[in-house]
Amino acid sequence: MKIGELSKKTGLATSKIRFYEDIGLLKLVNRSANGYRTYPPEAETVLNLISNGQKAGFSLDELSKLLPSDLGDWHHDDLLTALRQKLDDIEAMQKKLAENKRQLKNILVEIEAKPNDMACAENAKRVISQLGLSKEVSPGSKASK
Incomplete structure (x- = not known):
């Protein structure tokens, strides 16, 4: 999916999604030949985890240490x-x-x-x-x- 659709699904501004990508929190992004970002469905889950984590008081640095690069690889x-x-x-x-x-x-x-x-x-x-x-x-x- 493109960033606009991901933005609508998560309620996050596209600039915030790009920011999370820039700081390495959102790694699930592919670039097409024309430079457009495309995201797999799991990106919505990751963004919701980031957003809810911040609401719970976690800093972005804390979240970067907690979130696995693969959502199937949580360290219990x-x-x-x-x-x-x-x-x-x-x-x-x-x-x-x-x-x-x-x-x-x-x-x-x-x-x-x-x-x-x-x-x-x-x-x-x-x-x-x-x-x-x-x-x-x-x-x-x-x-x-």
Whole structure:
């Protein structure tokens, strides 16, 4: 099939398909004598794997290491390891985001608690000083060592 048809089937722009080809992620391409690209049906599968992999948080570099050159030659253990590692990365990111959210909520509460007779700049100093004093030190953190 030609690139336009592949683009319609996958929903990817032709420029993105060419980009994936240029960086070596999409190897299933043939050039005809006139220079036109033609793709086998498996190219649609590869592009969908790339697209879904990116949505799941995999970088193009990670995907290039995971995707076999032949779709019939998956390395089961490598795939499982990569998927487990990505899950661990996402869980660590979620934990960090939850901590960031907690800190932002605390800051918001402190800013909203501004006394009516206090200027915004003074309130900012008040909040900053309270944040400096209320840093939590957990066992094993750098601050507690």
